[in-house]
Amino acid sequence: MPGKPGSASVGPTSGDAPEEQETPTVAVDATSSLPSSTYRLQLSKDLTFGEAAELVDYLDTLGVGALYASPLLESGSDSNHGYDVVDPTRVSAERGGEEGRRALVAALRSHGLGMLIDIVPNHVGVEVASANPWWWDVLVHGRASRYAHFFDIDWDAGPLLLPVLDADEQKALSELTLSADGTELCYYEHAYPVAEGTGGGTPRDVHERQHYRLVSWRRGAAELTYRRFFDVSTLAAVRVEEPEVFEATHREVLRWTGEDDVVIGLRVDHPDGLSEPGGYLHRLRAAIGPRSWLLVEKILGVGEALPASWPVDGTTGYDALREIGGVFVDPSGAGLLTQFAAEHTGVKESVCAVEHRARREVASTILAAEVRRTARECVTALEHCYALTVPAEQVVPAITELLCGFPVYRSYLPEGRDALDTAVAVARTHRPDLAETLAAVHAALLADPRGELATRLQQTSGMIMAKGVEDTAFYRWNRFVALNEVGGDPARFGVSPTELHATALAREAARPATMTSLSTHDTKRSEDVRARLAVLSEIPGEWVERMRRWSARYPLPERSLELLAWQSLIGAWPISAERMAAYLGKASKEAKLVTSHVEPVAEVDESIAAWPGQVLGDDGLVAEIGAFVDRIAAAGWSNSLGQKLLQLAGPGVPDIYQGTELFEYSLVDPDNRRPVDFAARRALLGRLDEGWLPGIDAEGAAKLLVTASAARLRRYRPELFAGYRPVPAQGVAAHHAVAFARGAGSGDRISRLVAVATRLPVGLAARGGWGDTVLPLPGAATDWHEIITDTPVEGSAPQLSRLLARYPVALLVRPA
Incomplete structure (x- = not known):
């Protein structure tokens, strides 16, 4: 492919390695564990360790530096995320067990890739009590359990409350049964232990003698006697501040970091839930050593920095998501969209x-x-x-x-x-x-x-x-849902190039080893959904006119939900009625305005569930929606390519969430955890490596081209990704370009890499294109080469109309 390793001074892939090279190029440099980039995989029974091992050659060819794995420890059956760890002392059998994990590590080692592992120190899963040996022991022995101090339980409040019964608690208690041998108390499929010497009598009599009490799920919100993960009562918090608990919960993971050179670091889930995050991180850093990569899953407010005392390399990159995506949002659209939201909902509220x-x-x-x-x-x-x-x-x-x-x-x-x-x-x-x-x-x-x-x-x-x-x-608050994202701030309508450059400079100076992300397993909509929705900020009048007509034809039970529904439909188009119904069901219950998880309203839920089928069953409306999406698709693709390049070429270590190397239009989990068609991606990458320059279309090969070009360059020319300086365009359309230079590290004051992307493409087209706008390259050099298309660059100040003629992005490199 143009820009692949082996062309334009990018360096060899494992497949194109010179004959004298006996071992693969290692993605982690000789002095640290920092990878060139990562690729996140959601491991589960549907994507096991063995199946992940079979993908390693694809990840290697794509150019990533490390596999970023979801939690590997034993978790709840059928878990598609792994955050409900039930036994932190062993690897997940459902995902392939220790043998499968070792095979995955071996595959990564053979291709020179590292592995970043997600860990969950805050809580363990207790939904199936018998699956968690520590929790089961606590239920048996109560405060006398050897694991009682492992959990954050308020024992002074009385028996441990388990909010698992139906709303009618007394009726549910009458439905308790005992197992045939009398050792378990059962509520339908749920089973709980009977402590020795507490049997005899009715199930309810036995229940009253236990160290726990089964209560209505409704009582959990106000009366729960153990700390949990947010409001999820099936995830019980553990006290990792206790040395014994830390050792027990981390022993297996630390064994991997000590034995496997491939395991280059850890990503810590939800540190804010811990009693003392800083103390925990110091203990963890001491255990893994100073050269391991250590990240925290931490949402930072705008302008907030991590505590200076934390011995970590950075976060998982939600701040970068807001900044990079925001530069493709047109701030001039804020007024009309704000006015329309207030008019549509009848509420003017910040x-x-x-x-x-x-x-x-x-x-x-x-x-x-x-x-x-x-x-x-x-x-x-x-x-x-x-x-x-x-x-x-x-x-x-x-x-x-x-x-x-x-x-x-x-x-x-x-x-x-x-x-x-x-x-x-x-x-x-x-x-x-x-x-x-x-x-x-x-x-x-x-x-x-x-x-x-x-x-x-x-x-x-x-x-x-x-x-x-x-x-x-x-x-x-659904004025413009592209901003309603994890780590985002809906009140800030877009990010200026000046702000983007300032935050990038700060990232490079303060935490160059932090991760940057555009999509994750927790984002409310994928990067490409947000990129398409960003186009609406450029054409607010057209959008408002359409949505006003469409919502009048097919209303929903709540007006702000209509704003969310129509934007989501456009952003994820084409989408099935089933996917849309599942999303709206979750969204309406999270909003808690006309229905909720705690107080569901049947008629409202039924109306919301029926809405996607009604809309998508209207052939005329479907044609109109399809035509509108076609109208904005090219601009959305331009935004997608632009934000991907800025992420991959910018400061920090970029992560590629599974499947997003092609255009991928997912909504909140579990929609964004659907299976990925890796066979299609392999086939397209093979064609790119044969020299194919794809058009920009729904197939998404253009995004794969940009992703692979930048990822491979980072891996094989890491010296190009030091330093950072803005590169301003000059001319009538200069504000439609965002560009920066890198590669001026280690005393070298001459930048050797430039990335440039198009922003606000609708406005650019409306003004007639780039005109005489040029991009003066640093150093006045004339030996630049554009990596994505594998073409030389003319002059030291190329016209953007020529530089961006084929793709709305460009990645320029000077020879070493």
């Missing part, structure tokens, strides 16, 4: 107000148990430290308001005092009547920033933010 209200709702409902436990700690702290007796009825609303006022997911006291101060100020604004209580709580937190109150409050603030903002407000 996203900040919606977010605050949503946070307060989740704090008082689905996360009420966590808020109340924090309030109890607060009462204790105030009495102990200040001899203040504050009524609980005052403390709960004060803690609620404080948790809803944080500007970030979590403060890290004492480092995060600014965030705490802001939260207190916001809480006072909303509830001035609680000012005295809030002042006392503030003082208590600062007096003991590592105490139990501070720990509980900080753990809970991230939960409130995630459930209130990401999983509620982002489904309610």
Whole structure:
């Protein structure tokens, strides 16, 4: 393929290696574990270790430097994510067991690829009690269990509450049964242990003698006696701050990092849930060594940085997702889209107000148990430290308001005092009547920033933010859903090239080993859906006119859901009625406006489920929607290629989420975890390597070309990806280009790589194209070569109309 290793000074692939090369080129350099790029695979029973091993040669040919694997430990049966680990002491049998894992490692080693492993220190899965030996032992022995201290359980609150019964608790308790041998208490398919010496009598009699109580699922939100992952009661938090628990939960993973040179690092899931993230990360860094790659899955607010004391290389890159995607959004579309959203919903409200209200709702409902436990700690702290007796009825609303006022997911006291101060100020604004209580709580937190109150409050603030903002407000405030993304800020309508360059420079200077992402298993819509939706910001009038007509013909039970539904339909088109119905069902319940997971409304759910079939059953409307998508498709593809190149060529280590090397239009999980057609991708990559320059169309080969060209260049010419400097275009259409130079590291002041992408392509076409716009290249050199098309570049200031004639992006390199 043009730009493949072997052409234009890019270097050899494993398939094109010179005969004298006896071992494959290693994607990790000799001095660190940092890969050139990663490729995320969602491993499961449908994509086992063995099947992943068979993909390694494809990943090698694609040019990536490491496999980024979802959790490998034993998890719940049929798990498509692996975050519900039930036994952290062994590898997943369903995915292939230890033998399969070793075979995958061997395959990676044979191709010179590394492996980044996702780990889950915050919680374990307890949905099937018998699958988790630690949890089962706790249920048998209660507080006397040798694993009782492994879990964050409030034993002083009485028996461990398990919210697994139907809403009618008394009726459900009458339906309990005992196993034939009397050793298990059963509720339909659920089984729980009967402690020795507690049998005899009716199942209900036996139940009352246990160290646990089965209760209605409705009681979990307010009465749960163990810490969990957000509001998911089937994921019980573990206390990795305890050395024994850390050792038990990490022993197997650390064995891999010690034995396998292929395992180059770890990605830590949800560190904000831990009691002391910084302390945990220091312990983990000491265990894996200073040269291993260590990342945290951490959502940063705009302008927020990781705590300086954390010994990590960076995050999984949600901040880059917002910045790179945002530069393809036209800020001039904000006014009309904002006006239309207010008109359509009948509500003129800022996203900040919606977010605050949503946070307060989740704090008082689905996360009420966590808020109340924090309030109890607060009462204790105030009495102990200040001899203040504050009524609980005052403390709960004060803690609620404080948790809803944080500007970030979590403060890290004492480092995060600014965030705490802001939260207190916001809480006072909303509830001035609680000012005295809030002042006392503030003082208590600062007096003991590592105490139990501070720990509980900080753990809970991230939960409130995630459930209130990401999983509620982002489904309610639907002015322009391309911005409603993990790590995003819907209030900020787009990102200027100036801001993009500033954040890239900061990333290169502060954390060049951080990961950058565009799509993940947690994003609410794939990078290509967002790229297509970005086009709407350029043509807001056309979009508003169409949506107004379409929504009048096929309304939904809630007006803001209509905004989300029509944008999602356009963004993911073509999409089946089944996929769309599943998405809208989840979205409407997350919004919690007319139905919810906790309080489903049958008639509303039925109406929403029927909507996609009605819309897609209207042939005339389908034709109209198809024509509109065709109208914006080319601009969407341009945006997709542009943001992919900026990610792959920019600072940080870029991750390619499975399947997104082609255009891929998925919505939130589980839609984005569907099987990937790797055979098609292999075939297209083979054609590219034969010299095919594809057109830009729905097949997506053009995106594969851009991806492989940049990934291979990063792998075989890593010296080109040091440093960063903006490269401004000059001419009448200069603001439609975003470009930067790299390769000026190690004392070399001459940049040797330039990446350029087209932004706002509809506006560019409307003004007649690039005209006389040029891109002055750094150093006034004339020996540049364009890698993607494998063509020489004319002059030191090429015209963009020629440079971008075939593709809306270009990747220029000077010879070594």
